[in-house]
Amino acid sequence: MSNIEQSEPGITPPLRSLLSAMLFEALPDSARRQLRDHAPVQSFTDGQLIHQRGTAPDGFCLIEEGTVSVGQFLASGEFRSVALLGPGDSYGELAILSRRPRIVDSLARGPARVRFIGGALFERVLASDPAAMRALLGAMAAQLQETLDLLAGIRSGTTLARAAGLLGNLAGGGHQPRTVTITQQEIADLLGVTRATANAALARLEKNGLIARSYRAITVHEPARLRIRALE
Amino acid sequence: MSNIEQSEPGITPPLRSLLSAMLFEALPDSARRQLRDHAPVQSFTDGQLIHQRGTAPDGFCLIEEGTVSVGQFLASGEFRSVALLGPGDSYGELAILSRRPRIVDSLARGPARVRFIGGALFERVLASDPAAMRALLGAMAAQLQETLDLLAGIRSGTTLARAAGLLGNLAGGGHQPRTVTITQQEIADLLGVTRATANAALARLEKNGLIARSYRAITVHEPARLRIRALE
DNA sequence: TTCGGATTGTTCGATATTTGACATTCCTGT
DNA sequence: ACAGGAATGTCAAATATCGAACAATCCGAA
Numbered sequence: 001m002s003n004i005e006q007s008e009p010g011i012t013p014p015l016r017s018l019l020s021a022m023l024f025e026a027l028p029d030s031a032r033r034q035l036r037d038h039a040p041v042q043s044f045t046d047g048q049l050i051h052q053r054g055t056a057p058d059g060f061c062l063i064e065e066g067t068v069s070v071g072q073f074l075a076s077g078e079f080r081s082v083a084l085l086g087p088g089d090s091y092g093e094l095a096i097l098s099r100r101p102r103i104v105d106s107l108a109r110g111p112a113r114v115r116f117i118g119g120a121l122f123e124r125v126l127a128s129d130p131a132a133m134r135a136l137l138g139a140m141a142a143q144l145q146e147t148l149d150l151l152a153g154i155r156s157g158t159t160l161a162r163a164a165g166l167l168g169n170l171a172g173g174g175h176q177p178r179t180v181t182i183t184q185q186e187i188a189d190l191l192g193v194t195r196a197t198a199n200a201a202l203a204r205l206e207k208n209g210l211i212a213r214s215y216r217a218i219t220v221h222e223p224a225r226l227r228i229r230a231l232e
Numbered sequence: 233m234s235n236i237e238q239s240e241p242g243i244t245p246p247l248r249s250l251l252s253a254m255l256f257e258a259l260p261d262s263a264r265r266q267l268r269d270h271a272p273v274q275s276f277t278d279g280q281l282i283h284q285r286g287t288a289p290d291g292f293c294l295i296e297e298g299t300v301s302v303g304q305f306l307a308s309g310e311f312r313s314v315a316l317l318g319p320g321d322s323y324g325e326l327a328i329l330s331r332r333p334r335i336v337d338s339l340a341r342g343p344a345r346v347r348f349i350g351g352a353l354f355e356r357v358l359a360s361d362p363a364a365m366r367a368l369l370g371a372m373a374a375q376l377q378e379t380l381d382l383l384a385g386i387r388s389g390t391t392l393a394r395a396a397g398l399l400g401n402l403a404g405g406g407h408q409p410r411t412v413t414i415t416q417q418e419i420a421d422l423l424g425v426t427r428a429t430a431n432a433a434l435a436r437l438e439k440n441g442l443i444a445r446s447y448r449a450i451t452v453h454e455p456a457r458l459r460i461r462a463l464e
Numbered sequence: 465t466t467c468g469g470a471t472t473g474t475t476c477g478a479t480a481t482t483t484g485a486c487a488t489t490c491c492t493g494t
Numbered sequence: 495a496c497a498g499g500a501a502t503g504t505c506a507a508a509t510a511t512c513g514a515a516c517a518a519t520c521c522g523a524a
Contacts, residue, residue, distance in 0.1 A: 021376060021380070072384065082384060093373075094373045094376055094377050095373075095377070096373075097369050097370055097372075097373035098370055098371075098373035098374035098376075098377055099370060100373075100374055100377060103377050103380065103381050126366070126369075127362065127366075130359065130362055130365065133362065133365050133366065133369065134358070134359075134365065136369060137329050137358075137365065137368060137369055137372070138329055138330055138331060139330075140329075140369070140372050140373065140376060141325075141326045141327075141328075141329035141330035141332075141372065142330035142332055143376060144253060144326055144330075144372060144375060144376050144379065145326050145327070145330055145332060145335050147376065147379050147380060147383065148253070148335065148379060149335050150383070151379065151382070151383055152304065152314060157424070158510080159510080159511080183470090183471065183472090184471075184472065184473095185470095185471075185472095192389070193511070193512085194511070194512055194513070195471090195472085196473090196474080196475090196511080196512075196513080196514095197510085197511055197512075199472070199473065199474080200473095200474090200511090203473080203474095213472085215471070215472075215519080215520055215521080216470095216471075216472095216520085216521095390480080391480080391481080415500090415501065415502090416501075416502065417500095417501075417502095425481075425482085426481070426482055426483075427501090427502085428481080428482075428483080428484095428503090428504080428505090429480085429481055429482075431502070431503065431504085432481090432504090435503085435504095445502085447489080447490055447491080447501070447502080448490090448491095448500095448501075448502095
C-alpha cells in the first residue's frame with residue numbers, strides 16, 4: 001500500500017488511487033497471492049523507462065520497492081506525472097482488461113524493483129475465480145463513477161465553484177468534517193489552473209468558512225455543502 | 233442503438249457513449265436477451281423524473297422508446313445534461329456493479345418507455361456467464377481508459393492546446409482523416425469554456441490547417457498530430 | 465538545533481476568457 | 495419554397511487567470 005494516511009479517522013487518501021487505476025488491491029487475497037507467486041521481479045535504475053504509452057500490453061506491474069512515476073511524455077521531452085506510486089501499488093491492469101494499448105508511460109524514480117504479472121496468467125486467474133472477477137468489476141465501476149463525477153465537477157464554472165466541487169467530492173460528500181491530504185499544487189493540477197489561482201480560490205472558500213487550509217491538507221467542514229456550492 | 237452516424241466511414245460517434253457508461257451493449261447477445269425478457273417496461277411523461285442521484289440502485293435502465301436525459305440538477309433547479317439517450321441505450325449499470333449510489337439524475341424528455349432490469353437479475357446472469365462478465369470488464373476498462381485520457385487531456389493548458397488534444401482524442405489518434413460529429417457547444421462544454429472561446433480556438437486550428445470546420449462536425453486531418461500539439 | 469527543499473501566501477502587469485449581443489448560415493418539417 | 499429553430503461567426507468591454515517573482519512557513523534528515 002502507498003503512503004496513505006489511514007491511522008487517523010477523517011483523513012482521506014490523496015489522489016493517486018483515483019487517477020491511476022490500481023485494481024490489483026481489489027482482488028481477493030487468494031488471487032493476489034497466486035498472481036504474485038508466479039511473477040518475476042525486475043530492477044530499474046533512476047529515470048529508466050519501464051513502459052511506453054501506446055505499446056501493446058503483455059502484463060501489468062506491481063511495485064515491490066522504490067517509486068514509479070506514471071504519466072505521459074510531452075512533446076518537449078518533459079514528463080507530466082499523473083501519479084507517483086510506491087510499494088504495493090499496481091498499474092497497467094486496464095490495458096490488459098481492455099485489450100487496448102497502454103495509455104501511460106511509466107518511469108522509475110530512483111532505483112525500483114517491479115514485479116511483472118503477465119496478462120495470460122491474469123486472465124487464467126480471473127477465469128478460475130468468478131468472485132475475483134466480480135470484485136474487479138465492482139472496483140472498476142466505482143472508479144469509473146468517481147472519475148466521471150470528477151470530470152463532471154471540474155469541467156466548467158468559475159475556479160471557485162470548481163474548487164468547491166472538487167473538495168466536496170474528495171471529502172466524500174457527507175455531512176461530517178473531513179480532512180483531505182493534498183497539496184495546493186495537486187488541486188491546481190486537477191483543476192487545470194495555476195497554483196496562484198488555486199490558492200486564491202482556497203483562500204476565498206476559507207474566508208467563507210467552508211474549509212480550513214493547512215500544510216498539505218484541506219479540512220472540509222461539510223462536504224455536502226461544498227458540492228451544492230459547486231452546482232450554483 | 234442511439235443516433236450514431238455509422239453509414240459513413242471516418243465518421244465517429246458523438247460523445248454520449250463516452251460520458252454515459254452504456255455497458256449493456258457490451259454483453260453477449262444471450263445475456264442481453266435473458267435480461268430483456270424478464271424485465272418490465274414503464275412509461276414516463278415529458279419531464280418526469282425517472283431516477284435521482286444519490287439513491288440506492290435497484291436496477292438499471294434500457295430505453296425502449298423516446299428520449300431520456302441523464303445528468304444532474306443544479307442548485308438553481310436547472311438540469312445540466314450529460315447525455316441524451318434514445319432507444320437501445322442503457323444507463324445506471326455502474327451503480328449496480330459498484331454497489332454505490334447513483335451518480336446521475338435521469339429525466340424523460342417527451343414521452344418515454346423504459347425497461348427496468350433489476351440488480352438481482354443482472355447479478356444472476358453475470359454469475360452464470362463468465363464470458364459476459366469478462367466482456368463487461370473489458371468494455372469498462374476501455375471506457376475508464378478513455379475517460380482518464382479525456383481527463384488528462386482537458387485538465388490544463390491553453391484552450392487551444394486542450395481543444396487540439398480533445399479533437400485528436402475524439403478522432404481516434406490515428407493518421408487518417410476523421411470527421412467527428414459534434415457541435416461546437418458540445419466541445420465548449422467538454423472543455424469547460426464558452427462557445428465563443430471554443431469557436432475562437434477552432435478557428436485558429438483551422439487556420440493552421442489542422443482541422444476543417446463544418447456544421448455540427450469537425451474534420452481532423454491527422455488526429456495523431458493534434459494529440460502531439462496538445463502536449464506542447 | 466540547523467539546514468535545505470518543499471509548500472504556501474501574495475503581488476501585479478500581461479494575457480486570456482467571459483458575457484451579451486447581433487448577424488449569418490444550416491437544416492428540417494410543412 | 496418558406497419558416498423556425500439550432501448552430502455558427504464575430505465583436506468589445508468587463509472580468510478572471512496567468513506568469514514570474516519574492517517572502518514566509520513547514521517538515522524531515524543530519
